[in-house]
Amino acid sequence: MAVNLVIFDCDGVLVDSEPLTNRALTYILNDIGIKITYEEVLETFVGKSFSNCLEIIEYKLQRPLSKSFSKDFEEITFKLFEQELKPVDGVTEILDSIMVKTCIASSGSHEKLSKTLSLTGLLPRFTNRIFSVTEVTRGKPYPDIFLHAANEMGEHPKNCVVIEDSIPGVLAAVAANMKVFGYAERTDPQRLAQAGAIVFNSMKQLPELLNSI
Structure with missing residues (x-):
């Protein structure tokens, strides 16, 4: 893959x-x-x-x-x-280390996304690559937002990896036929795994997980 x-x-x-x-x-x-x-x-x-x-x-x-x-x-x-509000611990450094394309696909509105990303200094890292559930018909756990993001970014679902922390988000990624890593800092790791995610507990683990695919 x-x-x-x-x-x-x-x-x-x-x-x-x-x-x-x-x-x-x-x-x-x-x-x-x-x-x-x-x-x-x-x-x-x-x-x-x-x-x-x-x-x-x-x-x-x-x-x-x-x-x-x-x-x-x-x-x-x-x-x-x-x-x-703060960035998730370690995520800024992780974004610097990822060599492939990145984007955001969120259940939040564009207004909320702009607010939170601005306050945490992350907004410039995703210019023109932010997709909201308001752009599609159905929200998570349906796959619409992830398929929309992949299409807008010009990528086939099989070449996409989703980083999620919620059960509906993991289910949506699985339904989109995308591999999904489940961030378990605040979510039950067992439930994330049962939904179909490869579970990790620290953002520091993410580069190694991406390299292992």
Whole structure:
């Protein structure tokens, strides 16, 4: 197998945003009347598109969300980002070492991606190579976003490797017929492996994994 393209998820893989986003979501869900713990938020929402998350929240509420919900959640989340967001440990050095093409394929919106990548100094590394689930019909665990990224980058799926940290993301990569490495810093390694990922625990391991293909 020739690896011509490495496709990175963003949240939890490039930027350490997952804990902050999920703290904000836990806060706002409890505020609107959904009693839920941080751990339950992780289990229910991580890796899913925002539109899918909204559907789940409305199902739990049994009523439509207020028109201000998305904006309110974004304001809380971005405030935390501005205060605490950092790149995932070691990822900057890893990006410097990868000799093939790279891109991002994320469940986040372009606005969120631009914000998090700018705050962490990673945005210039992915100029014109950032793909959002808003560009495709279906979010993860469907393969649409990864197939779209590969097509836009001019590569066949079999020559792509995906770096993911969520179960829906791993399932999406497998469905796209791409090899996938599952970053297990904050996700159960056994579940990542069961979903189809080759599991690793530190970004320092990634160059060796890519070279082993």
